[in-house]
Amino acid sequence: MAELIDLVLLAMLALTALRIIFLKDLFAVVMLFGIYSFLSALIFINLDAVDVAFTEASVGAGISTVLMLGTLALTGRKEKKNSHSSLLPLLVVTVTGAALIYGTLDMPPFGDPDNPVHQHVAPRYIEESPQEIGLPNMVTSVLASYRAFDTLGEVVVVFAAAIGVLALLGIRRKKDSDLESGLKEHKVLHVIAKIVIPHVILFALYVQFHGDFGPGGGFQAGVIAAAAFILYALVFGLPNTLAVASPKFLQWMASFGVLLYAGVGLVSMIKGGQFLDYNKLAADPIAGQHYGIIIIELGVGITVFAVMLSIFYAFSSQAERSNVQ
Amino acid sequence: MFILDIVSSILLIAGVFFGFSGAVGLFKFPDFFTRVHAASVTDSIAAILVISGLLLQTSFDLNTAKLVFILLFLMITSPTASHALAKSARHGGLLTLAEAKTENKGADDKQEQAH
Numbered sequence: 001m002a003e004l005i006d007l008v009l010l011a012m013l014a015l016t017a018l019r020i021i022f023l024k025d026l027f028a029v030v031m032l033f034g035i036y037s038f039l040s041a042l043i044f045i046n047l048d049a050v051d052v053a054f055t056e057a058s059v060g061a062g063i064s065t066v067l068m069l070g071t072l073a074l075t076g077r078k079e080k081k082n083s084h085s086s087l088l089p090l091l092v093v094t095v096t097g098a099a100l101i102y103g104t105l106d107m108p109p110f111g112d113p114d115n116p117v118h119q120h121v122a123p124r125y126i127e128e129s130p131q132e133i134g135l136p137n138m139v140t141s142v143l144a145s146y147r148a149f150d151t152l153g154e155v156v157v158v159f160a161a162a163i164g165v166l167a168l169l170g171i172r173r174k175k176d177s178d179l180e181s182g183l184k185e186h187k188v189l190h191v192i193a194k195i196v197i198p199h200v201i202l203f204a205l206y207v208q209f210h211g212d213f214g215p216g217g218g219f220q221a222g223v224i225a226a227a228a229f230i231l232y233a234l235v236f237g238l239p240n241t242l243a244v245a246s247p248k249f250l251q252w253m254a255s256f257g258v259l260l261y262a263g264v265g266l267v268s269m270i271k272g273g274q275f276l277d278y279n280k281l282a283a284d285p286i287a288g289q290h291y292g293i294i295i296i297e298l299g300v301g302i303t304v305f306a307v308m309l310s311i312f313y314a315f316s317s318q319a320e321r322s323n324v325q
Numbered sequence: 326m327f328i329l330d331i332v333s334s335i336l337l338i339a340g341v342f343f344g345f346s347g348a349v350g351l352f353k354f355p356d357f358f359t360r361v362h363a364a365s366v367t368d369s370i371a372a373i374l375v376i377s378g379l380l381l382q383t384s385f386d387l388n389t390a391k392l393v394f395i396l397l398f399l400m401i402t403s404p405t406a407s408h409a410l411a412k413s414a415r416h417g418g419l420l421t422l423a424e425a426k427t428e429n430k431g432a433d434d435k436q437e438q439a440h
Contacts, residue, residue: 192405
């Protein structure tokens with residue numbers, strides 16, 4: 001049964017991907033990207049990878065769709081006619097694809113239990129992490145403790161994305177604040193948004209601090225909290241949102257999250273361990289692990305939240321400006 | 326337990342039926358407003374039926390509470406989404422099928438009178 005579901009989902013995934021390639025209407029393409037992400041999330045759930053599915057649904061289908069729509073508001077929704085010959089790109093793509101397929105021949109057979117990854121890394125985590133870290137959610141143990149340095153790298157990548165977007169676009173503070181923004185006519189949306197937004201933020205906090213015990217963590221929580229603010233900006237207008245969370249504040253928050261993460265690493269070095277060695281944070285190594293994981297997840301959450309909201313500000317303040325002109 | 330299973334499968338099948346009919350309507354209906362109407366059937370009644378069916382499959386623990394929260398969230402947000410869609414289309418000047426017909430007719434009549 002599970003295989004049948006997998007096959008159907010993979011077929012729909014392939015169809016969506018083909019449709020994305022051939023469509024010229026970029027608005028539809030963005031919507032199809034969202035569907036693509038939801039389908040992959042379903043496949044991940046079918047593979048029992050709920051943490052990954054959660055991330056895919058919130059980041060891939062949620063926030064990136066919003067950010068791509070924000071980009072479309074700046075660029076227009078039709079794909080430009082391509083006047084170049086497509087022979088050379090076709091050749092490059094064919095050669096690259098052939099090389100990649102040739103490369104996969106050296107990979108261990110798919111799904112084979114004798115693969116190296118199932119021989120030493122995975123059993124090590126599964127057998128030792130309950131004693132060493134003691135978190136019910138092993139994914140969080142691996143992500144935040146065993147591979148804490150990788151995750152620090154990911155957070156820095158997110159931070160760098162914000163620096164890139166802000167350096168290119170910048171956030172325009174308008175002098176003309178009488179500018180129409182938000183959906184003044186939609187009274188129903190106002191009421192519902194007021195009910196929904198606090199609960200979304202509450203859910204983000206739940207995901208943030210429950211990540212040790214169930215699916216979730218800093219990445220998902222940051223994205224969900226940012227989504228609540230984006231909903232506020234869409235319904236009540238950007239100037240109101242800028243008053244709640246100013247761009248300057250968000251820039252401080254984005255740096256603060258990364259620093260908090262790296263600071264945990266430095267503290268563990270001061271205490272005589274290695275970088276990000278949480279065992280030294282408290283007298284009891286397991287308690288130290290718990291402190292370390294909670295603090296670095298908080299750092300991740302703060303950075304992701306601030307970065308996503310900053311990028312949204314950058315796009316939508318530009319779009320409002322071009323709407324006025 | 327046996328009766329609960331039967332009721333739950335009836336609810337699930339009904340939910341699937343409404344979800345399917347919503348999808349068919351989305352493809353077959355002629356204009357935007359009728360399509361939104363079909364899509365909102367999937368959002369509202371199909372979601373309610375499917376989640377009610379799943380509720381009966383749980384052993385009334387934390388999962389039940391989570392499903393109830395999901396149901397509440399869907400019941401608040403999806404009618405709002407349909408409403409916002411339809412209202413935006415209306416404000417954007419999209420006419421319903423009937424209105425478009427009468428408008429065309431009126432234009433034709435005027436042309437005939439001019440002749």
